[in-house]
């Protein structure tokens with residue numbers, strides 16, 4: 001219970017930083033006892049969750065698997081059109097809403113408090129350890145000549161790649177997971193302080209099995 005909160009607060013106190021500051025995540029543990037084909041076999045949507053939090057290490061591993069940097073040149077675990085990294089992953093946990101920066105492998109607080117239940121009407125969203133919200137930024141394409149319709153398509157493609165990474169990683173860790181299109185984009189965008197060019201594409205709930 002409350003493993004992530006406790007671990008996060010301990011790390012922040014040790015770092016002597018205020019709650020509003022960025023938290024550097026521990027290096028991701030990339031070991032895994034399950035094979036890729038086993039993870040593909042176990043991949044599924046499951047909406048039953050325990051209320052147990054993830055540890056900071058588990059959150060670090062999950063975010064890296066979802067959309068972390070996997071090469072020295074800063075490229076990611078998923079492919080992006082024209083090299084434009086236009087998706088930002090937001091984490092809704094018990095202690096707040098955080099924005100993930102893959103380059104520094106850190107999370108930055110954007111809203112204090114437990115807003116997990118605000119990510120959707122389905123009852124499990126407020127109970128599962130985290131909800132990951134994927135945010136596409138049209139503004140990242142401002143210097144390209146790509147038509148907006150193509151840019152939006154790329155945003156959904158990139159989101160889908162992250163979604164499958166999270167499904168497979170969750171299967172490998174024995175966690176439950178479900179991706180969702182049902183959420184109130186307007187109210188969440190305000191809470192997350194998104195700009196006019198940013199849109200939430202999908203939200204994915206991840207947590208420990210009951």
Ligand SMILES: Cc1cc2nc3c(=O)[nH]c(=O)nc-3n(C[C@H](O)[C@H](O)[C@H](O)COP(=O)(O)O)c2cc1C
Pocket residue numbers: 043044045046047122178179180181182202
């Ligand atoms: C784009 C997309 C949106 C979805 N939205 C929801 C949702 O809002 N709520 C939900 O419970 N499941 C949602 N799902 C999960 C699907 O219901 C689920 O993937 C489908 O039933 C197939 O089951 P499986 O994932 O176990 O193969 C969504 C799936 C996708 C791909």
